[in-house]
Amino acid sequence: MPPAPHSRAPKRKPPSPKPEGEKRPGGIQSIRRACELLEAVARSPDGIGLAELSRSIGLHTSTAFHIAKTLVMLGYLRQMENSRFYRIGRPLFALASAALDEVELISAARPILAELAGATGETSYFGVMSGEKLVVLAKHDGSGAIRINDRIGNVRPLHCTALGKVMLASFPPEQLDAFLQSAQLQVFTRKTIRTAQQLRQEIAEVRRSGIAFDDGEVSEELRCAAVPVTNFTNQIIGSLGISGPSWRLSIQALHKNATALQQAAERLSSQLGARGNHRRVGDPENRQS
Amino acid sequence: MPPAPHSRAPKRKPPSPKPEGEKRPGGIQSIRRACELLEAVARSPDGIGLAELSRSIGLHTSTAFHIAKTLVMLGYLRQMENSRFYRIGRPLFALASAALDEVELISAARPILAELAGATGETSYFGVMSGEKLVVLAKHDGSGAIRINDRIGNVRPLHCTALGKVMLASFPPEQLDAFLQSAQLQVFTRKTIRTAQQLRQEIAEVRRSGIAFDDGEVSEELRCAAVPVTNFTNQIIGSLGISGPSWRLSIQALHKNATALQQAAERLSSQLGARGNHRRVGDPENRQS
DNA sequence: TGTAGCATTTCATATTATAAAATGATCTTC
DNA sequence: GAAGATCATTTTATAATATGAAATGCTACA
Incomplete structure (x- = not known):
């Protein structure tokens, strides 16, 4: 056939100049x-x-x-x-609904979140790990007029959220090391932790106290606290937290609510089959998601 | 390079015998x-x-x-x-929950509302919770000459609307208790439920039957029915209802339309990822088999 | 009318996905 | 307890496939 009417002038480069020994992330x-x-x-x-x-x-x-x-x-x-x-x-x-063997988790968490929100007046959250991040599986809005703009399914970083810090504190040493080495600690506010060393200290503190805080590290306007949730294997499988605006929810107020938070987590954990005394974050022998 | 040490005897067929003019579904x-x-x-x-x-x-x-x-x-x-x-x-x-926002809900509900209105001849509604109230996200007018004076975005009380009662019936016990304690049950007509005890009974009935009614409780001239809509988390996220003038839409007529209503809700739910058997309002917390 | 940005199609080519075969690893069976 | 069966994983040659440059046709806006 003669050249097409439009004569596309097929001067052509090879599809790619071959990136030359660049990193190749595996997979298709x-x-x-x-x-x-x-x-x-x-x-x-x-x-x-x-x-x-x-x-x-x-x-x-x-x-x-x-x-x-x-x-x-x-x-x-x-x-x-x-x-x-x-x-x-x-x-x-x-498809997503198939991702939920979490259904049981969510069903168990929901009433407890509601109760916790009722007792504290603040918004309550339940999150689990997803890859190197934390995903919010369920939440319950607080009684106040303001709504925190944060939806179920949102994926949050570990280093600057209370929920995330709890999970970090549950990491076995090697995994924590790996995370601290490779993680990009994205900075959101003045208060965001930005060095691995700082973060390691913070995590040690979470392990010691059994509770994690986020004091304006994601948004200056928010404070949160979170504690671990365990299942029948006594492994930490998620975290439960409350969150509210900084001007109302002082550090002291957070501490005052810590008991309610702990109790809620204990009840949720025991519903998931955790036995006896509630597991503290710091205990050895932990698993990832 | 000489043959590899293991010498794997690479007798090899071409990867595929070339399917020969089979149908080619496009795409990658x-x-x-x-x-x-x-x-x-x-x-x-x-x-x-x-x-x-x-x-x-x-x-x-x-x-x-x-x-x-x-x-x-x-x-x-x-x-x-x-x-x-x-x-x-x-x-x-x-991924899914990021995509399932209000816009998505509305666009999913709209055609179903239209169909439901067509099938029943009455006005159909879809509503979700907003704070302690119910907000109408979408509706479709019925075929009759009369238009119910009720606009999209209207915020309605929970205790005297069919849509609202469905949502109340989905509350976990603590949250329901809290609501019943604190709520002001505003009275609109002779038939409006005015005591917490009455309302609690009504909600129990909704849980049992899976459908809620409003028989002239907002306006003497209106009757409504509503059933729950769930999403891929198996959570009740809204309610679907029909509404019409009392003189035309008798209680019996409402019951006759209940099947269509249920089916519409199931279709909407399944579009939002809800799986298998439709969740009834009353189920304590249903489990995956 | 012209230009700019966007979506879509086409097509030659080399990159990439593919599947055969080999390799272990784990579990059955006699 | 060895032989077999089943399964997951790795390797590799090869051809099919995905790719991206360029062309084409939109729509919109100035």
Whole structure:
């Protein structure tokens, strides 16, 4: 066939100049990219267009397009008719429900969170580990007029949240070392812990006292406290916390609520089969998520 | 380089005999396969091993292994330490809950409300909790000439609306107690429930039957029925109801429409990821089988 | 009307995913 | 307790597949 009418001038470079001995994160590339893309879309509650999407994850438009198209075909993404923007597809919700052997955890936690919120007047949280982060599985808003802008399913860093510090304190030494070495301690406020050494001290203190605090380390306006929750294997599987605005919830107030918090955690733990005396964070022999 | 020490006798077939003009479902193969794999895992609540997994989706073990390994690396799958079985990972939960916001609820509810209104001829509503009240997120007018004067975004009390009673029935005991103690039961009509004791009985009845009614408790001229809507955490996150003028919508008529209402709620719930048998309001805390 | 940004398609190519086979590891069975 | 069976994992050659540059066609805005 003669050259196409448009004569596309197929001067062409090889698809990539070969990155030359760069680090290769294992696994199948396209799957990894598809997941990054999904997460980027999930981060955009109002939807996101292809251009911004591909920019945000550092892929060529064309590549991102192919991936997105595949995900749309599978229903994992939806494309809004007018704007062409992408949103998460409903079938993913069904998949997510399978992630919940947590269902039992959540069902157990919910009434206790409600009670704790009632007793303290502050917002209560229950979180577990997910990778190197903490995910909030359930919460209950406090009685006050303000609502903390933090949703179930939100993924939070470990180094600057009370819930996260509890989990860190439950790490076995090697894992903690590994975390402290590799972790990026993202800084949110003046008060955010920013060195591994500081964090190690803080964790030692959490182990000693059995309770973790966050005094304005994520947001200057918030204070939190958290304690561990254990299951029938006596392993720490999550943490329970309360959180409130700094101007109302002083450090002293937090300490006053510590007893209620501890008791709530003990009840939750015992519902999950933990026996006898409540496990303290510092005890040896711990497991990760 | 000379043959490797182990000399693996690499007699080899081409990776595939080329399927020859088979149907080609578009999209990126590995992503499609990864999703099939995820869904297969999701279908196995107790986890599934690699062999059965690869069999069930028709992939070679090796291929399935690579895909699974990638997904494990990303956290989308977890591998149980002992059995090596795979289960769905928590990041998927986080992904879904990030995406399931108010906008999503509304857009999921809208077509179902339309259909419900069409089927029953009455006005349909979808509401969620906001503070100690219920807020109407979406509605669809019935076919009749009369329009109920009630707009989207309206905030309604819990004790005298069908939508609200459903939510009350979903409260854990402590929270319900707290509500009953502190709530001001505003009186609108002769029929409005005005004592905590009465309300507690009514809620018990809602729990038993799985459906709530409002028989002229807000306005003498209106009757409503409502049932719960759940999401992928199996939590009751809202309620779906129909409402119409008392002179047309008798109690019997309401009961006749109850089935349609239930079915609509189930469809909405399943779109939001709720699995299997629809959760009844009354269940203490239901468990996964 | 022109230009700019975006979504989508096409296509040559090399990167990448694939599957056969080998290798252990673990569990059955006789 | 050895032989077999089943399963998970690693390796590797190969070809199929995903990739990205460029082209194309949108829509919108000035």
